[in-house]
Amino acid sequence: MHRFFIQHSQIQGKRLYVEGADVNHIKNVLRMKPGDQVMVSDGEGMQYLCALETFDTGRVWFEIVDTWEENRELSSKICLFQGLPKSDKMELIIQKATELGVYELVPMVTGRTVVKLDEKKAEKKNARWNAIAESAAKQSGRSLIPRVAGVMTFSEALAYAKELDVLLIPYEKAEGMEATRRAIEGIYPGQSVGIFIGPEGGFEEAEVEQAMEKGAAPVTLGRRILRTETAGFVVLSMLLYHLE
Structure with a gap:
């Protein structure tokens, strides 16, 4: 399953959006359609299973299907x-x-x-x-x-x-x-x-x-x-x- 990174500020209630170069990748390379699922990480240890909702100007909106904490980082920086x-x-x-x-x-x-x-x-x-x-x-x-x-x-x-x-x-x-x-x-x-x-x-x-x-x-x-x-x-x- 494809994975994307966002800032926590891109989460809005039960939805979140992906922006930047990932938009073109999702739309024109992966050719994803509404309902397709991806993994999203906020860089702070939270993981989100999301379903594609809609394409907007410069953004792709996803519905958050599930959320859990999963830190895969080493205990030392x-x-x-x-x-x-x-x-x-x-x-x-x-x-x-x-x-x-x-x-x-x-x-x-x-x-x-x-x-x-x-x-x-x-x-x-x-x-x-x-x-x-x-x-x-x-x-x-x-x-x-x-x-x-x-x-x-x-x-x-x-x-x-x-x-x-x-x-x-x-x-x-x-x-x-x-x-x-x-x-x-x-x-x-x-x-x-x-x-x-x-x-x-x-x-x-x-x-x-x-x-x-x-x-x-x-x-x-x-x-x-x-x-x-x-x-x-x-x-x-x-x-x-x-x-x-």
């Missing part, structure tokens, strides 16, 4: 700070990180980042990345859509992460899986977590030291060096297993 990778790898990272339960993604420019984005390109990329997050959230049955923040420098990302409870930075020179195990198992439900992943080529040593000064714990992900698009998934999978 996880923010993935991702060094910008080359090509379209960022799209894959956003899609899969959304499926794994990430709460927010922050693209970063670090010392070894190859990709260069001017302001116009960055805005265009960000719009596409958020659309990918929304699509992945619908497909995976998320209760909310992860936010993809604007591109930050490494220093800006560290400042942005200062309010998070736990910071982890996988680093190829870190040793001892036991330390990684302790770091993961020391996280308890409700704590917010930041994961810093470098681009191709990894972090510079000065960046790791800078992150450690801000409280980040360097961890190893094993004896093999992982690609930038793999490392984040590994940490997210560890946290998903631990928290659920």
